[in-house]
Amino acid sequence: MKTIVISGGTDGMGRALARHYQDRGDTVVVLGRDPDKGADFPGFIRTDLSSVANTRKVVADITEAFPVVDALVLCARHFRSARRQTAEGFESTFALEYLSRFLLGHGLACSLNRAGKPVIVNVSGPGVPKPEIHWDDTGLERGYDGVTAQMQAGRANDLLGVDFAARFDSISYVLVNPGAVATSFSGEYDAATLAHVERLKKFGKPVAEGIAPIIALVDEPPGVPLSAFVEGRRIVPDLDRVAAARLADLTHDLLRSHA
Numbered sequence: 095m096k097t098i099v100i101s102g103g104t105d106g107m108g109r110a111l112a113r114h115y116q117d118r119g120d121t122v123v124v125l126g127r128d129p130d131k132g133a134d135f136p137g138f139i140r141t142d143l144s145s146v147a148n149t150r151k152v153v154a155d156i157t158e159a160f161p162v163v164d165a166l167v168l169c170a171r172h173f174r175s176a177r178r179q180t181a182e183g184f185e186s187t188f189a190l191e192y193l194s195r196f197l198l199g200h201g202l203a204c205s206l207n208r209a210g211k212p213v214i215v216n217v218s219g220p221g222v223p224k225p226e227i228h229w230d231d232t233g234l235e236r237g238y239d240g241v242t243a244q245m246q247a248g249r250a251n252d253l254l255g256v257d258f259a260a261r262f263d264s265i266s267y268v269l270v271n272p273g274a275v276a277t278s279f280s281g282e283y284d285a286a287t288l289a290h291v292e293r294l295k296k297f298g299k300p301v302a303e304g305i306a307p308i309i310a311l312v313d314e315p316p317g318v319p320l321s322a323f324v325e326g327r328r329i330v331p332d333l334d335r336v337a338a339a340r341l342a343d344l345t346h347d348l349l350r351s352h353a
């Protein structure tokens with residue numbers, strides 16, 4: 095029996111994964127905001143992961159309750175057509191989709207290291223050609239749009255994988271791009287983006303199909319520090335170690351101000 099932590103486990107692929115492992119008899123910790131959606135899961139923790147303080151609290155609570163964590167699956171996302179700044183001063187997409195994943199991975203590394211074959215599956219967007227990090231404006235105060243924020247978060251997660259793997263080589267870090275999957279597409283959309291999302295919901299593959307490669311990776315982690323997959327197909331991860339180290343330094347600086 096494994097202990098599996100799933101951020102964004104109340105909807106979409108995270109929810110389907112949580113059900114799968116719960117039905118199998120594993121201990122599943124589900125992180126999300128909506129208590130109605132979380133009611134199906136005894137291991138539900140209600141939290142807004144766009145808050146650094148909340149994410150740190152969740153890490154502390156999980157660490158106390160579960161000395162061993164076998165798998166961390168990172169699925170929380172929320173698209174915003176309009177820019178929103180959190181009470182802590184971060185742009186919301188960057189905070190939720192990148193900073194929370196950074197904090198959960200690093201914060202649970204000790205518990206993961208006690209497992210036999212620990213794995214972190216970061217469900218994001220590897221394989222997308224080089225979106226940029228806005229180094230001097232990660233909060234996109236100059237020129238925000240929702241797609242730019244998503245692309246930046248995706249790139250930041252690729253670089254997070256590269257840096258994490260260099261620091262914790264005993265944990266398999268796996269970057270997964272599931273392709274278009276018909277999920278809830280959590281977000282607040284303008285009309286044009288909503289029309290696109292409706293098409294994705296209609297034509298995306300079923301959730302069961304989207305999670306099949308993720309289940310395979312959690313059950314049998316690749317056993318190398320970093321790997322990347324697009325729709326179940328292994329790709330060569332983009333190993334920009336210089337950018338990865340730069341982002342890690344920047345992230346530590348940003349988080350230090352919220353220690």
Ligand SMILES: NC(=O)c1ccc[n+]([C@@H]2O[C@H](COP(=O)([O-])OP(=O)(O)OC[C@H]3O[C@@H](n4cnc5c(N)ncnc54)[C@H](OP(=O)(O)O)[C@@H]3O)[C@@H](O)[C@H]2O)c1
Nearest residue numbers: 102104105106107126127128143170171275277278279280
């Ligand atoms: N679906 C696709 O086509 C696709 C394609 C490429 C990559 N991906 C990636 O796959 C992952 C899963 O996507 P999905 O489409 O399955 O997700 P989804 O259906 O949109 O669900 C998003 C999840 O994130 C949670 N969430 C949103 N804001 C949160 C917050 N502030 N704090 C905590 N939890 C929050 C939601 O929970 P509550 O509602 O309870 O808050 C929900 O459980 C994401 O990282 C996404 O970027 C998806």
